[in-house]
Amino acid sequence: MNWNVILIRYGELSLKGRNQKFFEDRLVQNIREKLYDFEGVRVTREHGRLFVELGDQPASPIMNVLKDIFGIVSFSPAIRIPSQIDEIEQIAGHVFASYPNVSTFKVESRRADKRFPIRTGEINPRVGKYILDHFPHAKVDVHHPDLEIKIEVRIKGTYIYGKETAGAGGLPVGTSGKVLLLLSGGIDSPVAGYLALKRGVELHAIHFHSHPFTSERAKQKVLDLSQTLTHFGGKIRLYVVPFTNVQTEIRKHCYENYSITIMRRMMLRISEQVAQKYDLKALITGESLGQVASQTLESLQAINEVTSMPILRPLISMDKTDIMKIAKNIDTYETSILPYEDCCTVFVPEQPKTKPVIKVCNREEKKLDMEGLVTEAVEGIEVIDFRFDK
């Protein structure tokens, strides 16, 4: 089928007025950015609908990109033709024939352009009759048809289309402000990033790297995960923090069973500085309650204590198997399970504290040159930008 346009439906029901405009502008911008490499393709809008005008491009690679753009509820490839009834009948026939295994159908039309001389009450039976006359296996079923053929007579022409494909839902990336994701090379944090993106945030990520205790390949994993997340986020900025000194100092001076808690607290202190510097409004982690020793309520409390920033944990109530399912769907799983060590796994104490006491954390941290360590880490940050690449 030679579709020449894709019709996009969007929007959560609650959006109205100015919000709607803001939402729509951002969605158009996001779609344009992601379709940038498709030559001759244009994104246009008309009365609560968006259209991707395909030019000479085939529809399916573009639909493949659209399905991962948050804020899109559904879309349909369509054919736009001049509003002439004979042509409308013919193209509706082509649309019917383009769906194999379809026999029952129903025609539904809308006439937004009142200049068109035929009323909807007449378009439906006319087009229906044309299809019945030309396709012997076709049957009308107005209640449960295999296919609804939609005809929209608009100012720019008439759009004819069949099935809808579900979009990713959520809110357009960038409409909810900017956040900082603590991104390890594990399975969880990329999924947390994906779920945050779905609610419309622009994602910045921070990774703590302990070279030479952790290898270049461990860092490469995180670069690859960031690149994969651009599928959903468009652009992603990654801050790579040199964390070796912090870890060796903790190991040298602090009570071993508290090392993980203190390390997490250091991560948050550094993340907070980065967030303040770049106007990022919340921190996101891949923590899930009770999953490991450092993810008890007591631990989360001890970790939260060092910052007043909101820490969002999209996975907090999810089971590992459900998290893994999402990781597979979004294509981060295979990268996440590569066996290279993470900075948290190199210095694991034999008996990490599952119920750390805040007073003890503070006492142990007095042994560190806190300000010096944080400043040194922040100053040593390497910034890497990722952009979606089809």
Ligand code: ATP
């Ligand atoms: P993940 O699968 O995301 O690594 P995890 O189950 O291994 O999570 P932890 O190692 O306890 O859990 O880490 C908890 C959270 O702390 C991670 O989800 C991530 O947000 C953050 N984190 C851990 N290590 C790092 C790191 N090296 N750099 C940045 N963030 C990290």
Ligand code: MG
């Ligand atoms: Mg981990």
